Amino acid sequence: MKRKKHFIILIATLLFVSTILAACGDGPGGKNNPDMEGKTVINFWTPAWDEASEDWWNKWIDKYNKEQEDVYVKIEIIPGDAWDQRITAAQAAGTSPDITTMNYNKIVFSADQGKIVALDDYVDAAIFDDLYDNVRDFISVDGKHYAYPMLVEPSSLLFYNKEMFEKAGLDPNKPPKTWDELIEYGKKLKDGRISGLTAAGNTSELGWTHWGLQAMVGASPISDDWSEATINNEKYESLLNLWGTLYKEGIFPKQMPGPYTDIQPFAEGRTAMAINGSWAISQLRNDYPEILDNIGVAVLPTPDGNQDVPTASLGGWTLTIDGNSDHKEEAADFIQYMLAGDEEIMIDFFKNTTKFSKFAVRKSVDEVLAEDPEAKDDPWRKMIAEEVVPYAVAEPIYAWEISLAYANAMERVYLQGADVKKSLEQAEKEINDYIKTNDYAGTNPKQN
Template structure:
């Protein structure tokens, strides 16, 4: 039994001895308890796919059945009401003890004092198992403020093997020059060579990995004192989008957002950039069976052909413990049990995703790869070995910065002068830095 379990047992006994009048409330300023003296932990989970809801529900049930001192109450909150409900709960002093939190929110929330440091409650070995390139996503100084469940690469290259063969192309492109060359060769009749994001809101997040790829960093760097959108390296990125769009190698209208791989599924494009989640979308639509049979994946090409440079960021979800929770130890116990303990529990989860999402723990990655189902997946090795290890974290700065930069990319894509568009992005980000007082907040 871990030390924290011993403490929780003593706390539960003490609470029970204090009398049933304290049950269900924060007696004496301590953690709320159930009628039988267990520490009550409220868990808010943002609503995801049906299989995820089923998995979380089953795991909470199993945890409660085996725990002597903690009882978890699960509330599933729809994504479109999440922010509103969470802010209201926080304002009323009723924030959940545990909640799902995306990587991009970890550092801003930690800076605002909203998250508990999990290293104070969980075994050190739990953190050693987090993949090396994912550890920085949840770490601030020596503290860890979220335990990761999964990662999703934001940019994977999907391509049609039958159309590649017909065009005489024997391998996916490795560089941006090859991507454009292949897109030209594949554009024929009603089929365009490529699909990629084309509106500022989609470009704002889908191009983060490509920004890293071409410039080695994002357009707001260091301590966020000044913008770097005028870095000449970004002109090559703008030129990639401009060439694909101006030569009509990609759809001219954003009928579908970037996160929706329907252009590819409907057979309208031979290649498509999309997130790993598109594997689930493509495989589950019976109308796209012929396309799916001829689908393969590869890392999105690097600007210079170097496969070790990032082309994707890793989005995904963690569980965090509220810094003001009166049940922090019980909440952390649940987090550790669910995400940092039994690998088979997580193997079940990732198998259910159809390998469209990927583990954040090294041991789980190895366990998933050893399963029979993984051996039958033609895509798992490519994504886990060639994309995930080189991907970067999403930026922690405000979304306005990403949108300002993407507005410049979109303007260039649609035919605007590239240096002028980047200069406008530079001015817009510098204005955001001043108005939102971002200088010195980064680093």
């Protein structure tokens, strides 16, 4: 009797799940959508970011689909925690969608392995001329373009509290430009439980948030051909000494509050300055509108105050066509429509969806934004678009273990008080051991 009861429960559960799945399939882009009948279906996967972005995708894809006679784009928005697993499994099974959203640092390897195809044979060549030069390089391999970029997000900006600046006798309209000024301001701004500055606070965060800082001083932890470590030098000494000083002088708190990607500690007044990415602008505007007049955003300070250099790395997303797609031409048409066509599509994204916390990769889009009343009067957007994005660098494509070697070296210095030179010597050995163990020398696809 107990077995029969369990069997009934199992059947009921399966019927419930199948009902839910069927309901999902009948929605926009679902497998039972009658608008798809008789048309070539282009499957498109993208990770879930937020509700506003999901609405934007659906809005413009619906518009595209209504304009097509023979093609239908079916979007599937996948939760972020399941994204990597779904993509990896689909690639292994040969069931990848026609179009996939891909971040910049995966493009070179995906192209080299034939997982994605060059767009050049399927789109108007002029769309690549519209890209900023540094961003165009992110998607190029051997002169061909394997993706079309959607946006960039600078990883490092300086946020500061103007009221705290005034209280400390500092000009709220003159944020620090040099490393020495950053230290000087930080000393003046720290006040009891209020720290002078917060930034990346653990090994993982240091590993990726400092890519822009390393480019700022013209340094890379590994040679271009990936044959040897290049981390043990004066450029890296300067970086480790800066972070060590910020900690020893009490400018940094003893423990960084919250994850790097969360601007909440700064917004709540627990720190006078914060190094964070452009995504924090959206957080501030959506969650803390009452303090916006008291917030300043600036280019990250540099060793000598010259800010016409990289101060951030650029994360971001692109659209790519799967190497095994049977509908490459149709997929390319959609990509060109969505990302490289009417400027209003991307302006809607930057202005209404992301509140100018993400930035254009197309010169034509920025030209239109420059004339938009709301955009041109937004000082944060203007500053970042003109003074940060054009100089920023791509996220590196070398192994994550290389970035961790740098991060561990940094942590040893500023948290454990280790000697800078000895810490860099250890990082050098770790990187060279990785190169030897993994036959890494000469494997950089950008150098092949």
